Amino acid sequence: MNILVVGSGGREHALCWKISKSPRCTKLYSAPGNGGISEVAELVNIEADDIGGLLKFAKEHKIGLTVVGPEVPLVKGIVDAFKKEGLKIFGPTAELAMIEGSKVFAKELMKRFGVPTADFRVFDKSDDALKYLNTVEAPVVVKADGLAAGKGVVVAKTIEEAKAAVKKMMIGKVFGEAGERVIIEECLSGEEVSIIVVSDGSNIVPMASSQDHKRVFDHDTGPNTGGMGAYSPAPVVTEELFKKIIDDAVLPVIKGLEREGRPYKGALYAGIMLTNKGPFVLEFNARFGDPETQAILPRLKTDLVDIIERSISGALAGFKPEWDPRPCVSVVIASGGYPGKFEKGMEITGTDAAKPIKDVFVFHAGTKAGRRATDKDKVFITNGGRVLNVTALGINFKGATDNCYNAVSKIRFDDMHYRRDIGQRAVDY
Ligand code: AMP
Ligand code: GLY
Numbered sequence: 001m002n003i004l005v006v007g008s009g010g011r012e013h014a015l016c017w018k019i020s021k022s023p024r025c026t027k028l029y030s031a032p033g034n035g036g037i038s039e040v041a042e043l044v045n046i047e048a049d050d051i052g053g054l055l056k057f058a059k060e061h062k063i064g065l066t067v068v069g070p071e072v073p074l075v076k077g078i079v080d081a082f083k084k085e086g087l088k089i090f091g092p093t094a095e096l097a098m099i100e101g102s103k104v105f106a107k108e109l110m111k112r113f114g115v116p117t118a119d120f121r122v123f124d125k126s127d128d129a130l131k132y133l134n135t136v137e138a139p140v141v142v143k144a145d146g147l148a149a150g151k152g153v154v155v156a157k158t159i160e161e162a163k164a165a166v167k168k169m170m171i172g173k174v175f176g177e178a179g180e181r182v183i184i185e186e187c188l189s190g191e192e193v194s195i196i197v198v199s200d201g202s203n204i205v206p207m208a209s210s211q212d213h214k215r216v217f218d219h220d221t222g223p224n225t226g227g228m229g230a231y232s233p234a235p236v237v238t239e240e241l242f243k244k245i246i247d248d249a250v251l252p253v254i255k256g257l258e259r260e261g262r263p264y265k266g267a268l269y270a271g272i273m274l275t276n277k278g279p280f281v282l283e284f285n286a287r288f289g290d291p292e293t294q295a296i297l298p299r300l301k302t303d304l305v306d307i308i309e310r311s312i313s314g315a316l317a318g319f320k321p322e323w324d325p326r327p328c329v330s331v332v333i334a335s336g337g338y339p340g341k342f343e344k345g346m347e348i349t350g351t352d353a354a355k356p357i358k359d360v361f362v363f364h365a366g367t368k369a370g371r372r373a374t375d376k377d378k379v380f381i382t383n384g385g386r387v388l389n390v391t392a393l394g395i396n397f398k399g400a401t402d403n404c405y406n407a408v409s410k411i412r413f414d415d416m417h418y419r420r421d422i423g424q425r426a427v428d429y
Pocket of ligand 2: 212226227285288289290291292
């Protein structure tokens with residue numbers, strides 16, 4: 001069948017790479033895709049949130065399955081629009097994508113279903129939020145309710161900082177409508193892990209555990225980013241802890257929504273903090289994680305298309321995917337300046353040398369295919385903040401990390417930046 005993958009990041013390249021190997025896939029399209037994806041799929045020049053355009057394309061090209069990477073089209077109702085036209089699509093409806101699209105929706109749902117999460121209060125007036133901050137102690141966390149491209153959370157070390165965040169969101173409206181309501185919540189501490197499952201509305205298939213690296217510089221310093229690297233599995237998540245997270249944090253949501261008559265289908269990502277009181281949910285996302293997916297999919301031996309089709313048709317009960325036991329490490333190479341201002345258009349060299357290394361995968365994020373002005377050779381040029389996800393398997397974390405950084409060392413572009421310590425926590429564990 002013809003398959004369409006919506007999105008243009010490293011996660012979508014990993015999805016396309018995996019899907020392109022499925023015997024179920026005859027032709028793969030990606031909208032809008034990126035330079036690396038163009039090597040495994042035909043790129044379609046339609047933006048990921050242009051639901052009308054994507055629907056028209058899917059009908060015209062007899063797309064048998066659409067897989068959505070990012071959250072924005074899900075929140076905007078791509079699944080509803082495709083389903084209405086009888087088209088098969090993977091992901092939750094707009095109503096349930098609000099589990100990511102509104103932090104208030106997610107927190108209220110967690111409260112209703114007894115999922116452990118930080119105590120919180122919701123405010124829609126800045127005066128009330130500021131007054132409330134006079135009654136609590138720092139540290140405290142301020143969150144914009146809506147989507148803010150990963151920038152809507154401030155972990156404030158002082159009450160002044162928290163008040164400044166409230167003012168920025170509610171009065172300065174830096175996130176527009178997304179910051180008109182805020183949550184002020186208890187600050188938790190502990191190690192963070194990502195647990196992603198695929199649900200068919202009633203049953204789930206867990207993906208392997210993983211850990212992200214959110215800060216831009218080594219040793220978790222500098223500002224938060226969309227993620228500077230990931231590895232899978234997360235060594236802190238023992239089998240017993242994995243089961244506890246699924247039982248306490250994930251299944252109550254899936255079963256609770258099913259009971260409410262609105263089954264959740266698609267990927268569900270739980271951002272978990274392992275506190276000394278047990279695992280607490282920091283957030284839910286309505287999709288696969290980025291960059292976690294890049295470290296998870298190389299370990300998945302089962303056909304992803306089979307899992308996705310079972311999610312849509314409600315056939316995940318008793319299904320067990322097969323995993324490569326070897327760990328996987330994925331390092332993000334970013335443009336200098338990211339997550340602040342950065343330049344695009346730099347020529348990337350060395351991906352050809354990195355790709356053939358055994359057990360290495362070079363997933364592209366912000367790249368596009370271009371031509372050198374002088375000799376017309378095809379080259380990749382930088383086209384975003386996070387540029388490449390260099391990924392490697394290894395016999396253990398040390399092996400995977402060494403393999404990954406060896407591949408990274410082949411790659412160059414002006415002003416490139418990457419963390420040198422991705423995977424180190426797992427090596428030292
Ligand atoms: P979120 O988008 O809600 O996952 O928040 C982004 C990041 O903010 C998380 O990955 C955590 O590092 C941090 N964070 C969110 N909520 C809390 C909390 N209640 N306590 C401490 N840190 C938090
Ligand atoms: N890696 C964090 C996210 O996908 O939201």
